[in-house]
Amino acid sequence: MKLPVYIGLLDEAEATLASSFRVVADGHGDEPDVHFILQTFAKKCDAHREALKPVIDRYGEDIEGEEEHRLTANGVKEVRSGPLALMLDLQDLYVLVNHIDVTWMMVGQAAKGDRDKELQGVVEQCEGDSEVEIRWLQTRMKQAAPQALLVAE
Amino acid sequence: MTDRIADIWGERTPHGSGQAWPERVDQVLAEGLTDGDVDRWVQSACVLCSNGCGCDIAVKDGKMVGIRGRAQDRVNRGRLGPKGLYGSWQGEQHRDRLTRPLIRVDGELVETDWDTAMGRIVERSKELLASKGPLSHGFYTSGQLFLEEYYALGMLGKAGIGTPHMDGNTRLCTATAAAALKESFGADGQPGSYTDVDECSAIFLYGHNMAETQTVLWARVLDRLDGPNPPKLVCVDPRDTEVARRADVHLPVHPGTNLALMNGLVRELFANGWIDEDYIAEHTANVEQLRSVVEPWTPEKVAETCGVQAADVRRAAEIFGTEDRVLSTVLQGFYQSAHATASACQVNNLHLLRGMLGRPGCGLLQMNGQPTAQNNRECGADGDLPGFRNWENPQHVQDLARLWNVDPGIIPHWAPPTHALQIFRYVEQGSIELLWISATNPAVSMPQLERIRHILDKDSLFLVVQDIYLTETAQYADVVLPCAAWGEKTGTFTNVDRTVHLSEKAVDPPGEARSDLDVFLDYARRMGFTDKDGQPLLDWSGPEDGFEAWKECSRGRPCDYTGLSYDKLRGGSGIQWPCTDGRPGGTERLYTDGEFPTAPEYCESFGHDLLTGATTGETRYKATVQPGKAWLKAIDYTPPHEEPDAEYPLRYTTGRTAYHFHTRTKTGRSRRLNAAAPDPWIEMSVEDAARAGCQEGDIARVTSRRGSLEVPVRVGDIRPGTVFAPFHYGYWDTSDGGAAAGSGTGDPAVVLKSDGGPHRAANELTVTEWDPVSKQPLFKNAAVRVEKLRSGDGPSKAPDTTASRRATGAQ
Structure with a gap:
C-alpha cells in the first residue's frame, strides 16, 4: 500500500507551495493584486493540510525513502529581481501548483479505488482550488508577458 | 425656486405609486437677468453628477448666463440639483481657465x-x-x-497605436457596475429605469448616498416617500445619511463587510422560501452553488460580522422577500469597498431569485458615478472593446x-x-x-x-x-x-x-x-x-x-x-438605448423576457472567478454556460486586508458631499458651491471624538500607513469606530498644502513640494489595492488613527444640511 507515500508527498507539497506563495507575495508587495491573492492562496494550502490531517492520522505518513520519491523542487525561497522577476516567480508557482493539481488527482483516484469516503471528501473539497490558482496564474502572466518581454528594461 | 444650497432637493411634488412624476422646472440666471434678457436657450444635459438631467443653457451676448431644467425630459422633469444650478456654467467662467497650450x-x-x-x-x-x-x-x-470623444480615443488607441493600456477614471467610479452586470447577465447595460422609482413598492440603496450623489433622483424618491402609498426604504451605509434618516431599515455595516450582509440577505430569501422557483429554473444557472455559499450566513452571524442588529437583517430581507416591486440601487459604498464585484453580484442575485427584473418597479440600477461613464464603457476608451x-x-x-x-x-x-x-x-x-x-x-x-x-x-x-x-x-x-x-x-x-x-x-x-x-x-x-x-x-x-x-x-x-x-x-x-428601427422610441427596461445575453457568441465576457479575478476562458465558459440564462455567482466572505488594530484603531472611509463634484475643478470655482463646503473635514462619532480628545472644529491629524491629513473635526452621527473624509479636496486652491485647512489662491506646484507636505486630500491615506474582478480601487477600506493637533477657533465648515451635519443633540 503506497497511498501513504503519496499523502505524505501531498502534505509536503502543500507546505512547500504555501511557503512559496508567501515568499512571492512578500517579495512583490508593489504588485498589490499578486501580494494579496497569493496570501489568500497560501491560506488555502494551510486549509488543505488541515483537511488532510485526519487522513494522515489514519494512514500515517510513509516517509520511508522520501527523498527518492520526492518530485518537487524546494519551492521558491526568494524572489528574483529585475524586469522579468514577477513573471519568472509566477511561473515557478505555476509549476508547483500544477504538480499539486495532478497529485490531488492521483490521490483522488486511489481514494475512489479504495472507496475511502473521507479521503474522497477531502479531495473534492481541495482539488478545485488548484484549478482556480492555475487559471489566476495564467491570467496574470498573460497580462504581464507582453510588457515584460517587449518594453520593460 | 427655493435657495437650493439650503434646500438641496427643492419643493416636494409628491406622487403615488404608478403615477407620473410631476414637472417642476428649476432655473438660475446670472444676477440681475430675467428671462427676457436671454438671447437663446440651447439644449443640453447636466454633467455635474451621473444623473443626466436634461437642461437648457441660457445664452446672452455669446456667454452662458443661466440654466433651466427641461420639463419634458424623462430623467428630471424640469428639476436640477445644486451643482447643476450653481456650478455648471459658473464653474467654467473662472479666470483660471486654460486658454493657450x-x-x-x-x-x-x-x-x-x-x-x-x-x-x-x-x-x-x-x-x-x-x-x-x-x-x-x-x-x-x-x-x-x-461619447464621440471616447469613441475617437478608443479608435486611435486600438486601431491607430494598438495599445491595451487605456482606461478611464471610470475605473474608480463605475468599473464594478460594469463588472457585476457582465458577470451576472453576460453584458453591461442597466436592466432598470428611473421610472421604476415611480412604480416600486420598496427601494434598497446599497452603499448609495443618493441624497448627495444624485440629488434629483433623490427628489424623485422623496416625492414617492411623501406621496400616497410610499415605498419602503432600506439603506446600507455606515453614515447617518439623509437616506438613512428616511429609511424603514438602516443597516450601518462596518466598512468592508458588505459581502457578509449580502450573503445573509440572500440566505434569508432561501430560508424563507421568498424565491421564484420557476424563474430560477427557466432563467438562471448555478442556484445550488449560491445556496451553499450563503448557507452559513445566518442573521446572527451577519450581525456579529457587520456590527448591525440581526432583527434588522431579518426585517430588510423580509421587505425584499415579500414586497412585489423592489428597486435596488448600488454605488460607491459597495463599488469602492472590499469584495466589490461579489457584493454587487449578490444584489443582482436577489433580483434574479425573485424574478424581479424587466417589470415596472422591479428595477436594478448598478449606478454610475459620472455623467458619461456609460459611454466610456460602451466606446472602449476604458480598455473594453x-x-x-x-x-x-x-x-x-x-x-x-x-x-x-x-x-x-x-x-x-x-x-x-x-x-x-x-x-x-x-x-x-x-x-x-x-x-x-x-x-x-x-x-x-x-x-x-x-x-x-x-x-x-x-x-x-x-x-x-x-x-x-x-x-x-x-x-x-x-x-x-x-x-x-x-x-x-x-x-x-x-x-x-x-x-x-x-x-x-x-x-x-x-x-x-x-x-x-x-x-x-x-x-x-x-x-x-x-x-x-x-x-x-x-x-x-x-x-x-x-x-x-x-x-x-x-x-x-x-x-x-x-x-x-x-x-x-x-x-x-x-x-x-437600445434604440433601433424596430424600437424607434428606445427601450425602457432590459430583460423583460428573462432572456439574458450570455450566449458565448454574443456575451461581452466569459466571466471571472469572483475571489481571484481569474478569467473563465472560452473553453470552460462554453462547457458550462446555459445560453440565455443569467449566472448566480457568489463567494464566501473573508475580512478585508486592512482592518483596525492597536496602532490604527479606526476604520477610514471616503466619500462625497452634495456640493462638490470630483476634485472640485468646476464646483470649487463656483462661489455658491464653494461657500457651502469650502474646506475638508474629518467626520467622527461623539464617542471616537471624545476618545481622541477632540471637539467640534478642533484640528486633528489622521494617519494611515500611507500618509496623514490635518483637517478640522466634524463630530457627527457616523457609526462609532469609523471616520469619514470627503475626497473632493486637493491643493490647487491652497497656499499652505492644507496644513492650516484654509482656502486661498496659491501655486500648487510650490505647495506640493513644500516641506509641510500635503495634508488635505483624503487619498493621502487610501491604500493601493483593487477588486480582483472590476479592478476598482478600495477607497473605503483603510485603518487610521486620529489625534488632536490643536484647538479650533470655531466649528468646522462641513455642511450642516447633509450627512455631515453635527451629531444629533450636539451643541
Missing part, C-alpha cells in the same frame, strides 16, 4: 501655440513607437467627456477590424485591458513612457497620493494633460492642452438608465481652447493613422460624424444606437 521649457510650463504643442506630442509619440512599440503608450481618460464586444471572442475582434478596415492584429485583444492602477504601475516601472491624461485629475483622485505624485513626476515619463483648468495633475505635464468645456462643444452622452442626451454647443470656448474631440482627431491626423487602404482612420469632420460612426459600431450589440440621430435627440426628451 502649455509646454515645459527648462522645467517651467510656458504658453505656446497648438502647432508647437501637438508637434511635441507627435514627435515623442513617433519616436517611442519606433523604438519601443505601442506598449510604451498609455491613455487615462474620464467619465466626463462625450467598443460595443460591449468580448476581447476573448475572435469573431468580435474580426467584426471591429472589418468595421475599421484594419488588420485585426493591431486591435489589442491578447490579454485583458490594462486597468488604471496597472497603467500607473507600468509608468512607475518606466515601461510606459507616454501617458496621456484627459479630463481627470489622478493627483487628487487616485489612492495613495504620495506614490501617484512620484509617478507623475518621473523623468522617464512624457505626460500630456488636457483639461479646462491647470489641475494638480496638469502641474506635472510636459504638454498641457486647453480644452472646451460643457456648453462649449457638441456631443452626446448616456446616463445610468441608458438615456441618451444631445448636448449642443452654446458658446465658443475661451481663447484658443479646443474640444477634446478636435484634439484627438488632430493627433490621429498628425500621426498619419490610416486603414488598410491608406485612408485616414479617423476622417470625421465633427461630432455628428463620430456619432454616425458609433451607430454602426453599436449595431446588433446590446447598446444599439442605430435608431438614434442628432436630429431625433433635438427637442423633446432623452431616449433610452
Whole structure:
C-alpha cells in the first residue's frame, strides 16, 4: 500500500507551495493584486493540510525513502529581481501548483479505488482550488508577458 | 425656486405609486437677468453628477448666463440639483481657465501655440513607437467627456497605436457596475429605469448616498416617500445619511463587510422560501452553488460580522422577500469597498431569485458615478472593446477590424485591458513612457497620493494633460492642452438608465481652447493613422460624424444606437438605448423576457472567478454556460486586508458631499458651491471624538500607513469606530498644502513640494489595492488613527444640511 507515500508527498507539497506563495507575495508587495491573492492562496494550502490531517492520522505518513520519491523542487525561497522577476516567480508557482493539481488527482483516484469516503471528501473539497490558482496564474502572466518581454528594461 | 444650497432637493411634488412624476422646472440666471434678457436657450444635459438631467443653457451676448431644467425630459422633469444650478456654467467662467497650450521649457510650463504643442506630442509619440512599440503608450481618460470623444480615443488607441493600456477614471467610479452586470447577465447595460422609482413598492440603496450623489433622483424618491402609498426604504451605509434618516431599515455595516450582509440577505430569501422557483429554473444557472455559499450566513452571524442588529437583517430581507416591486440601487459604498464585484453580484442575485427584473418597479440600477461613464464603457476608451464586444471572442475582434478596415492584429485583444492602477504601475516601472491624461485629475483622485505624485513626476515619463483648468495633475505635464468645456462643444452622452442626451454647443470656448474631440482627431491626423487602404482612420469632420460612426459600431450589440440621430435627440426628451428601427422610441427596461445575453457568441465576457479575478476562458465558459440564462455567482466572505488594530484603531472611509463634484475643478470655482463646503473635514462619532480628545472644529491629524491629513473635526452621527473624509479636496486652491485647512489662491506646484507636505486630500491615506474582478480601487477600506493637533477657533465648515451635519443633540 503506497497511498501513504503519496499523502505524505501531498502534505509536503502543500507546505512547500504555501511557503512559496508567501515568499512571492512578500517579495512583490508593489504588485498589490499578486501580494494579496497569493496570501489568500497560501491560506488555502494551510486549509488543505488541515483537511488532510485526519487522513494522515489514519494512514500515517510513509516517509520511508522520501527523498527518492520526492518530485518537487524546494519551492521558491526568494524572489528574483529585475524586469522579468514577477513573471519568472509566477511561473515557478505555476509549476508547483500544477504538480499539486495532478497529485490531488492521483490521490483522488486511489481514494475512489479504495472507496475511502473521507479521503474522497477531502479531495473534492481541495482539488478545485488548484484549478482556480492555475487559471489566476495564467491570467496574470498573460497580462504581464507582453510588457515584460517587449518594453520593460 | 427655493435657495437650493439650503434646500438641496427643492419643493416636494409628491406622487403615488404608478403615477407620473410631476414637472417642476428649476432655473438660475446670472444676477440681475430675467428671462427676457436671454438671447437663446440651447439644449443640453447636466454633467455635474451621473444623473443626466436634461437642461437648457441660457445664452446672452455669446456667454452662458443661466440654466433651466427641461420639463419634458424623462430623467428630471424640469428639476436640477445644486451643482447643476450653481456650478455648471459658473464653474467654467473662472479666470483660471486654460486658454493657450502649455509646454515645459527648462522645467517651467510656458504658453505656446497648438502647432508647437501637438508637434511635441507627435514627435515623442513617433519616436517611442519606433523604438519601443505601442506598449510604451498609455491613455487615462474620464467619465466626463462625450461619447464621440471616447469613441475617437478608443479608435486611435486600438486601431491607430494598438495599445491595451487605456482606461478611464471610470475605473474608480463605475468599473464594478460594469463588472457585476457582465458577470451576472453576460453584458453591461442597466436592466432598470428611473421610472421604476415611480412604480416600486420598496427601494434598497446599497452603499448609495443618493441624497448627495444624485440629488434629483433623490427628489424623485422623496416625492414617492411623501406621496400616497410610499415605498419602503432600506439603506446600507455606515453614515447617518439623509437616506438613512428616511429609511424603514438602516443597516450601518462596518466598512468592508458588505459581502457578509449580502450573503445573509440572500440566505434569508432561501430560508424563507421568498424565491421564484420557476424563474430560477427557466432563467438562471448555478442556484445550488449560491445556496451553499450563503448557507452559513445566518442573521446572527451577519450581525456579529457587520456590527448591525440581526432583527434588522431579518426585517430588510423580509421587505425584499415579500414586497412585489423592489428597486435596488448600488454605488460607491459597495463599488469602492472590499469584495466589490461579489457584493454587487449578490444584489443582482436577489433580483434574479425573485424574478424581479424587466417589470415596472422591479428595477436594478448598478449606478454610475459620472455623467458619461456609460459611454466610456460602451466606446472602449476604458480598455473594453467598443460595443460591449468580448476581447476573448475572435469573431468580435474580426467584426471591429472589418468595421475599421484594419488588420485585426493591431486591435489589442491578447490579454485583458490594462486597468488604471496597472497603467500607473507600468509608468512607475518606466515601461510606459507616454501617458496621456484627459479630463481627470489622478493627483487628487487616485489612492495613495504620495506614490501617484512620484509617478507623475518621473523623468522617464512624457505626460500630456488636457483639461479646462491647470489641475494638480496638469502641474506635472510636459504638454498641457486647453480644452472646451460643457456648453462649449457638441456631443452626446448616456446616463445610468441608458438615456441618451444631445448636448449642443452654446458658446465658443475661451481663447484658443479646443474640444477634446478636435484634439484627438488632430493627433490621429498628425500621426498619419490610416486603414488598410491608406485612408485616414479617423476622417470625421465633427461630432455628428463620430456619432454616425458609433451607430454602426453599436449595431446588433446590446447598446444599439442605430435608431438614434442628432436630429431625433433635438427637442423633446432623452431616449433610452437600445434604440433601433424596430424600437424607434428606445427601450425602457432590459430583460423583460428573462432572456439574458450570455450566449458565448454574443456575451461581452466569459466571466471571472469572483475571489481571484481569474478569467473563465472560452473553453470552460462554453462547457458550462446555459445560453440565455443569467449566472448566480457568489463567494464566501473573508475580512478585508486592512482592518483596525492597536496602532490604527479606526476604520477610514471616503466619500462625497452634495456640493462638490470630483476634485472640485468646476464646483470649487463656483462661489455658491464653494461657500457651502469650502474646506475638508474629518467626520467622527461623539464617542471616537471624545476618545481622541477632540471637539467640534478642533484640528486633528489622521494617519494611515500611507500618509496623514490635518483637517478640522466634524463630530457627527457616523457609526462609532469609523471616520469619514470627503475626497473632493486637493491643493490647487491652497497656499499652505492644507496644513492650516484654509482656502486661498496659491501655486500648487510650490505647495506640493513644500516641506509641510500635503495634508488635505483624503487619498493621502487610501491604500493601493483593487477588486480582483472590476479592478476598482478600495477607497473605503483603510485603518487610521486620529489625534488632536490643536484647538479650533470655531466649528468646522462641513455642511450642516447633509450627512455631515453635527451629531444629533450636539451643541
